[in-house]
Amino acid sequence: MKRSVAGILFTLILLPVFAEAFEISSIAPSRGEPGTEITVTGGPFSRLTRVRLGEKTVPVHDVNSRILRFFLPDVQPGEYVLSLEHVGEEISLTQFIEILEPTPLIGNISPRNIDACGTAEEQSVQVDGRFFLDGASLLFDGVSVPMERVDSGQIRFFIPSTMRSGVHGIQVRNPSGKTSLPHSLWVNDIPSIDSIERGEDYVNHFEIIIHGRNFYFNSILSVTQPNSRAPESDHRSRIIYSDARGFGSNPGSVQQTSDRLVFRDCRTLIYERYPSSSQVRDLFFQVINPDGKKSEPFGISLP
Structure with a gap:
């Protein structure tokens, strides 16, 4: 009986030693724009596993014992150390994740239909979207025009006095040259x-x-x-x-x-x-x- 109890105690003492080690097998992709989905394989992961890029904690949107997924946050471009925290144990990896400068995205233009003749207020156009960086420019039919960057999600400008009636293309270009897809603005001169x-x-x-x-x-x-x-x-x-x-x-x-x-x-x-x-x-x-x-x-x- 004593031998049996002693064997059980010995097994319990050694159990953590033989427990499955936490590991990272792969990270893909290793670079991308904000919003890119990153997949980490390895494990074992759980809902208690936390992800950090540099000093920023990043929400995990999908996790099971072997796969963990998250989206790259909207932060300044650069290389960030990936750290995973698993049940109180923090593991820093030597691999970096590079966050690239994002491509600007136009979500809406208001108004979309504007009169050729109007007051300055009526000829003001607001462009809403994402990733309008410092130094971004606004293109009216491919030509840069004066504008005001309110923040990373909003730009305002006045239609050029030399514009003609018809459909015009509006784009936002970031300092790196990355340019949004064009959106249409209709200039109307029908009396x-x-x-x-x-x-x-x-x-x-x-x-x-x-x-x-x-x-x-x-x-x-x-x-x-x-x-x-x-x-x-x-x-x-x-x-x-x-x-x-x-x-x-x-x-x-x-x-x-x-x-x-x-x-x-x-x-x-x-x-x-x-x-x-x-x-x-x-x-x-x-x-x-x-x-x-x-x-x-x-x-x-x-x-």
Whole structure:
């Protein structure tokens, strides 16, 4: 009996000696950008196993007895010593993990559709994403433009004054040359009438103030008086020219008129109307830009 008890005690004393040793078989990959998944094989691992890169503790997202996985954190590029802590025992490896400079990522552009004509505030664009490093630049159709880096996830800029209408590519480039995929920004120059109000009255004419967007100094105004008894193609139209072009009628429409259009700014036109009578008529206004782009007809009742 005494021999039996002594044998059991001897076995228990020697058991830790023969316990499976903690080891690391491989680490793959050994380098990558933030967000890269790293797989460590060896073990035995458990949910108590902790990972550190340099002085930073990194969360483990997948672990079993032989495999441990984690994602590289968003830290400064460089080489970091990998340390594993297993049940209070810290093991530092001679192998380093290199964290590379990340490729910038654009998640959203706001607004995505912007008017060619607008206030400075309205022509400000915000770019949200990740990995916008110090010294990053913003590319508008491949050309660097002035911008403000708010932080690593946000950039603001103003659309260039020389831009043309259409779709433009927006990218972020980090100092190393790594560049995000392009995102689209639409610059719109189609005229639009938002509202019309009556302005000052004079002896033989009065002003009509047209508020809208994307007006040019040489835009023209089409004034159409519908005729319910005639087909749409026969509706009476007058073309009013701006001061930059003189004034008068389109040769293909009706007789000469003294009405004229005054360009105040890209959001405001003033139509000086000389009515032939005080009778109120239903009219449709339409702004036409030099390239032929037209606003939607806007209805109003005027003398």
